[in-house]
Amino acid sequence: MKGYEKYQRAYFMPPECTYDWVKKDYIDKPPIWCSVDLRDGNQALIEPMSLEEKLQFFEMLVKIGFKEIEVGFPAASETEYNFMRALIDRNMIPDDVTVQVLTQAREHIIKKTFEAVKGAPHAVIHLYNSTSVAQREQVFKKSKEEVKQIAIDGAKLLNKLASETEGNFSFEYSPESFPGTEVDYAVEVCNAVLDVWQPKASNKAIINIPTTVENAMPHVFATQVEYIHKHLKYRDAVTLSLHPHNDRGCGVCDAELGILAGADRIEGTLFGNGERTGNVDIITLAMNMFSHGVDPKLNFSNLPAIREKYESFTRMHVYERQPYAGDLVFTAFSGSHQDAIAKGMAWREEKKLNEWSVPYLPVDPMDVGRTYDSDVIRINSQSGKGGVNYILKQNFGISLPEKMREEVGYLVKHVSDEEHKELSPQWVYEIFEDKYVKRQPYFQIEECHFKQVDGIMAEATIVHGGQNHLVSANGNGRLDAVSNIIKQYFGISYELSVYEEHALSHGSSSKAMSYVGITCYGQMYWGVGIDDDIIRSSISALVVAVNQVPSIKSSVEIQDKRLMEMKNYIQTNYQTVTLEDMAKQFHLSEPYISKYIKEKSGQTFVELVQGVRMKKARTLLKNGNMTVENIAYSVGYQNVEHFNRLFKKKYEMTPVQYRNSCSK
Ligand SMILES: CC(=O)SCCNC(=O)CCNC(=O)[C@H](O)C(C)(C)COP(=O)(O)OP(=O)(O)OC[C@H]1O[C@@H](n2cnc3c(N)ncnc32)[C@H](O)[C@@H]1OP(=O)(O)O
Ligand SMILES: CC(C)C(=O)C(=O)O
Numbered sequence: 001m002k003g004y005e006k007y008q009r010a011y012f013m014p015p016e017c018t019y020d021w022v023k024k025d026y027i028d029k030p031p032i033w034c035s036v037d038l039r040d041g042n043q044a045l046i047e048p049m050s051l052e053e054k055l056q057f058f059e060m061l062v063k064i065g066f067k068e069i070e071v072g073f074p075a076a077s078e079t080e081y082n083f084m085r086a087l088i089d090r091n092m093i094p095d096d097v098t099v100q101v102l103t104q105a106r107e108h109i110i111k112k113t114f115e116a117v118k119g120a121p122h123a124v125i126h127l128y129n130s131t132s133v134a135q136r137e138q139v140f141k142k143s144k145e146e147v148k149q150i151a152i153d154g155a156k157l158l159n160k161l162a163s164e165t166e167g168n169f170s171f172e173y174s175p176e177s178f179p180g181t182e183v184d185y186a187v188e189v190c191n192a193v194l195d196v197w198q199p200k201a202s203n204k205a206i207i208n209i210p211t212t213v214e215n216a217m218p219h220v221f222a223t224q225v226e227y228i229h230k231h232l233k234y235r236d237a238v239t240l241s242l243h244p245h246n247d248r249g250c251g252v253c254d255a256e257l258g259i260l261a262g263a264d265r266i267e268g269t270l271f272g273n274g275e276r277t278g279n280v281d282i283i284t285l286a287m288n289m290f291s292h293g294v295d296p297k298l299n300f301s302n303l304p305a306i307r308e309k310y311e312s313f314t315r316m317h318v319y320e321r322q323p324y325a326g327d328l329v330f331t332a333f334s335g336s337h338q339d340a341i342a343k344g345m346a347w348r349e350e351k352k353l354n355e356w357s358v359p360y361l362p363v364d365p366m367d368v369g370r371t372y373d374s375d376v377i378r379i380n381s382q383s384g385k386g387g388v389n390y391i392l393k394q395n396f397g398i399s400l401p402e403k404m405r406e407e408v409g410y411l412v413k414h415v416s417d418e419e420h421k422e423l424s425p426q427w428v429y430e431i432f433e434d435k436y437v438k439r440q441p442y443f444q445i446e447e448c449h450f451k452q453v454d455g456i457m458a459e460a461t462i463v464h465g466g467q468n469h470l471v472s473a474n475g476n477g478r479l480d481a482v483s484n485i486i487k488q489y490f491g492i493s494y495e496l497s498v499y500e501e502h503a504l505s506h507g508s509s510s511k512a513m514s515y516v517g518i519t520c521y522g523q524m525y526w527g528v529g530i531d532d533d534i535i536r537s538s539i540s541a542l543v544v545a546v547n548q549v550p551s552i553k554s555s556v557e558i559q560d561k562r563l564m565e566m567k568n569y570i571q572t573n574y575q576t577v578t579l580e581d582m583a584k585q586f587h588l589s590e591p592y593i594s595k596y597i598k599e600k601s602g603q604t605f606v607e608l609v610q611g612v613r614m615k616k617a618r619t620l621l622k623n624g625n626m627t628v629e630n631i632a633y634s635v636g637y638q639n640v641e642h643f644n645r646l647f648k649k650k651y652e653m654t655p656v657q658y659r660n661s662c663s664k
Pocket of ligand 1: 040043073075076077103104105106109128129139140150176212275
């Protein structure tokens with residue numbers, strides 16, 4: 001990339017470097033927080049906030065817990081001035097909150113500033129001038145001594161006006177553009193200002209080190225801060241403050257390492273609003289401490305509400321990946337993350353843990369006002385069974401059997417992949433419901449009764465092909481008996497492999513949720529039933545599962561095949577066959593068999609059997625010398641008269657007449 005040659009490292013290492021800060025691994029207490037949202041944040045907005053918006057923002061900051069708030073640059077504009085006046089005149093500053101105002105080290109600006117703060121219960125007057133090499137040379141065209149003198153003169157004027165103005169004031173000084181300033185020179189200017197102010201431990205001055213434009217790595221800044229911390233005069237009477245910006249994206253690191261290096265106070269903004277890339281984000285800093293088990297003394301427990309107000313006042317947008325606050329920062333789309341989160345949450349619930357250790361979630365989303373339902377696991381084509389299962393459980397109380405999860409996971413992610421869309425929890429449920437719960441195309445079971453016969457006997461109406469069929473079968477339990485009915489009716493074979501059930505609470509009502517997995521030719525098919533009644537819900541689940549078996553589609557052919565099988569059975573056993581035999585042979589009820597045969601063949605069972613017997617009798621009459629009596633007996637009639645009558649009715653001649661006609 002062209003152009004890099006024109007840059008140089010414009011920061012300064014201190015004359016002596018110490019690295020005590022590096023030995024500490026966390027921040028054990030919060031710094032003094034100062035919000036500069038209404039000043040640095042506001043001055044960087046395309047459209048600065050109105051007076052009313054600033055008032056509301058101020059109230060929000062107080063509610064969050066800020067005790068120090070830089071409210072503006074009163075000399076900058078009427079709005080800024082009026083805002084300061086409004087806070088004082090309307091008595092809006094709580095006793096435990098200190099407001100702060102910024103001023104350049106210029107006489108008329110300082111005077112205007114004091115006019116604005118007249119009568120303040122307690123205000124910090126924040127004085128600044130640039131001390132960097134670049135600004136000394138290019139902007140002020142002044143020597144080090146002359147630039148120091150600007151600060152000294154400003155400091156003196158603050159002393160004078162503070163003593164003349166009604167109110168209670170303390171002072172802050174910032175060597176602006178510190179990153180381009182020699183560190184020992186910055187300390188020299190700060191100490192000169194402190195010499196003017198003569199701070200006391202009971203009335204501390206604030207020395208504020210800004211990374212006006214961040215230009216070095218965070219460890220460089222930490223080393224600079226440690227030097228300042230060790231070389232400031234009146235250290236016990238000075239609050240060492242930092243004001244990090246984010247030009248290199250290291251504002252948070254600068255603040256954290258700076259605190260380790262000796263800083264007592266942090267100036268920053270919500271969501272990192274501020275000049276260019278912004279000021280340090282106080283929410284991130286506070287929540288980083290929180291996530292280490294340290295109370296930051298700021299309340300971000302309803303971050304979505306804070307964010308909503310912030311966006312409306314500033315007309316800025318909080319980035320989706322903004323730490324702790326962005327839309328997506330607690331969201332896992334990818335399968336393995338979702339799986340680990342779901343397991344972590346379950347583990348936490350099961351062990352009743354207070355400590356937070358859920359994988360992939362740095363803090364409990366609930367602690368910042370987010371929800372597990374819609375924030376944590378969201379489904380797209382990167383998701384897996386763990387996530388889909390979590391969504392169904394979290395949102396709909398559905399606890400899928402372990403073995404069913406993978407199939408459901410793939411089903412759902414496939415839809416997302418095809419649609420190229422994220423799936424809402426409702427959409428996920430509908431995909432699940434369509435496949436496993438809804439009425440299925442091939443058959444239903446309506447009306448099912450049970451009797452205690454040989455285990456359990458079920459009698460059910462199968463609705464199939466637009467007709468109702470009454471069928472019965474035995475089993476070692478109710479579901480097994482119904483399953484046998486289905487097997488016999490469709491002539492299919494499968495194994496009832498999984499049955500699980502649980503209560504499903506929906507508002508005040510509770511339903512039974514059943515899951516049935518059947519194995520047919522090595523393949524699992526699943527169905528789910530939801531019903532007030534546990535038996536009905538399990539039967540529904542079974543019906544859905546069997547409806548998924550591909551061979552059910554050809555159930556009509558199976559039915560036709562069955563008629564042939566029945567006819568063959570009758571052909572073979574025509575002499576003795578009864579409906580009772582048939583029922584046993586085909587595992588169907590007698591009424592069902594007679595109805596089935598009539599529907600399928602147009603003949604009754606008796607007509608069918610008689611047809612076969614008569615046909616056999618005719619063959620015997622035609623081909624042999626057996627007596628009619630023996631023939632009647634051999635085809636299944638005990639009574640020859642009865643045989644004669646039936647024969648005559650069917651062929652309009654007696655068996656003897658038939659034999660005679662054949663021999664002619
Ligand atoms: C890093 C920061 O965020 S610092 C804060 C920056 N914020 C703002 O500037 C917002 C508010 N500022 C303003 O509204 C205006 O700048 C005002 C009203 C304060 C001053 O307005 P003006 O005097 O008209 O213009 P401007 O700010 O350009 O003045 C520049 C002059 O002030 C001098 N100056 C700038 N900053 C300082 C300072 N901190 N101390 C002393 N002199 C300063 C400049 O050297 C320049 O001097 P020159 O007139 O001799 O050339
Ligand atoms: C006035 C100072 C503190 C400032 O805003 C900066 O240097 O960024």
